[in-house]
Amino acid sequence: MRLGWHYRDKSLEPLVYVSEEKDEIVVHADLPCVKKEDIQVSVTDETVEIRAKMYREFRCDPWGTIQRGMIFQQFHKVVQLPARINPDLARARFQRGILEIRAQKKVVKSEVRVE
Amino acid sequence: MERVEIVETGVKPVPKAPVIIGFPEVGLVGSIAVSHTINTLGLAEVGYIDSEQFPPVVAVHGGRPKPPARIYANKKLVAITSEVPIPVQSIRPLTRSLVQWFKKRETSLVVILGGVAHPERAGIETPKVYGVGVSEQGDKLLGEHGVTRLEEGLLAGSHGMLLWGCGEAGVNTIYLMAEAHYGYPDPGAAASVVSICNKMLGLNIDTKPLLEQEEQIRIAARDLMRRTEQAMRDVRKEQEHEIPMMYG
Numbered sequence: 001m002r003l004g005w006h007y008r009d010k011s012l013e014p015l016v017y018v019s020e021e022k023d024e025i026v027v028h029a030d031l032p033c034v035k036k037e038d039i040q041v042s043v044t045d046e047t048v049e050i051r052a053k054m055y056r057e058f059r060c061d062p063w064g065t066i067q068r069g070m071i072f073q074q075f076h077k078v079v080q081l082p083a084r085i086n087p088d089l090a091r092a093r094f095q096r097g098i099l100e101i102r103a104q105k106k107v108v109k110s111e112v113r114v115e
Numbered sequence: 116m117e118r119v120e121i122v123e124t125g126v127k128p129v130p131k132a133p134v135i136i137g138f139p140e141v142g143l144v145g146s147i148a149v150s151h152t153i154n155t156l157g158l159a160e161v162g163y164i165d166s167e168q169f170p171p172v173v174a175v176h177g178g179r180p181k182p183p184a185r186i187y188a189n190k191k192l193v194a195i196t197s198e199v200p201i202p203v204q205s206i207r208p209l210t211r212s213l214v215q216w217f218k219k220r221e222t223s224l225v226v227i228l229g230g231v232a233h234p235e236r237a238g239i240e241t242p243k244v245y246g247v248g249v250s251e252q253g254d255k256l257l258g259e260h261g262v263t264r265l266e267e268g269l270l271a272g273s274h275g276m277l278l279w280g281c282g283e284a285g286v287n288t289i290y291l292m293a294e295a296h297y298g299y300p301d302p303g304a305a306a307s308v309v310s311i312c313n314k315m316l317g318l319n320i321d322t323k324p325l326l327e328q329e330e331q332i333r334i335a336a337r338d339l340m341r342r343t344e345q346a347m348r349d350v351r352k353e354q355e356h357e358i359p360m361m362y363g
Binding site: 004012013014015017030032033056058072095096097098 | 296333340341
């Protein structure tokens with residue numbers, strides 16, 4: 001069962017959109033109730049990991065069964081990228097609650113001889 | 116053929132009262148706007164919409180099961196919304212049933228509320244509102260309230276089909292669309308369409324709570340947005356941003 005939240009670490013998964021441009025992969029994540037200084041972004045050549053502490057907790061009361069009474073205080077998600085990227089060239093900005101991460105694609109190019 | 120039923124359960128809505136309607140679509144603008152209106156005005160639940168093709172989902176409110184697509188009303192206004200996205204195969208049958216119901220009630224005006232995806236929404240302080248009418252009367256209403264008319268374009272999904280269906284049946288209808296995030300719940304955009312509704316319909320709905328509670332609404336509506344994103348893919352919502360080949 002795939003949930004939008006994690007029971008163990010009491011985190012919410014942010015809404016994330018990944019798009020592939022000519023030279024870049026762009027990841028957008030919706031992070032309400034978060035300040036820029038509380039966002040951590042970690043990048044490998046295949047993934048982007050987003051962690052963000054919320055300045056205001058979110059409670060599910062009185063909604064649901066298992067989720068009722070849970071208190072969420074952070075966002076967490078590991079995003080699988082559609083292409084390999086160069087982690088050293090990734091950059092991020094945060095505007096009106098939307099995190100944007102841009103990363104250059106790793107290009108491996110070889111010449112092929114036509115016979 | 117699928118049948119969509121409109122079932123009246125409570126006090127019958129006053130004939131001719133205007134209707135506002137918003138289903139889960141871009142930025143959940145319509146759903147948020149109509150839900151906020153229902154809560155602020157304390158509208159009573161007066162009916163629901165059901166179909167065998169709707170997802171097998173039931174809402175529970177106040178400890179009681181309810182169908183997810185419901186109708187609310189007071190003496191001056193009817194409001195219709197859904198807690199689940201409308202499946203693509205149900206859009207045309209839903210349109211037929213709603214239009215029949217509007218005609219039976221001699222609805223004076225239908226106002227569909229929704230969003231239009233803006234790629235740079237994060238940089239917009241106050242979303243602009245676009246509109247489409249089905250008659251000169253509707254066009255005049257849009258003009259009087261500073262709504263930019265959509266002259267040429269495509270509308271994909273339940274709102275667009277409903278607008279067309281109402282027009283064909285002679286039901287005066289307008290569709291208000293605020294610039295919005297495509298895939299994030301957008302209470303700010305909902306506030307923009309509610310502000311226009313306030314002026315058009317003489318309502319007095321305070322939009323400040325939508326802006327003050329914006330972040331909490333964005334968190335609470337995440338899962339509905341995720342499901343709605345699939346529904347928008349099914350109707351190919353991105354067509355609204357294409358340059359159409361046919362015009363006029």
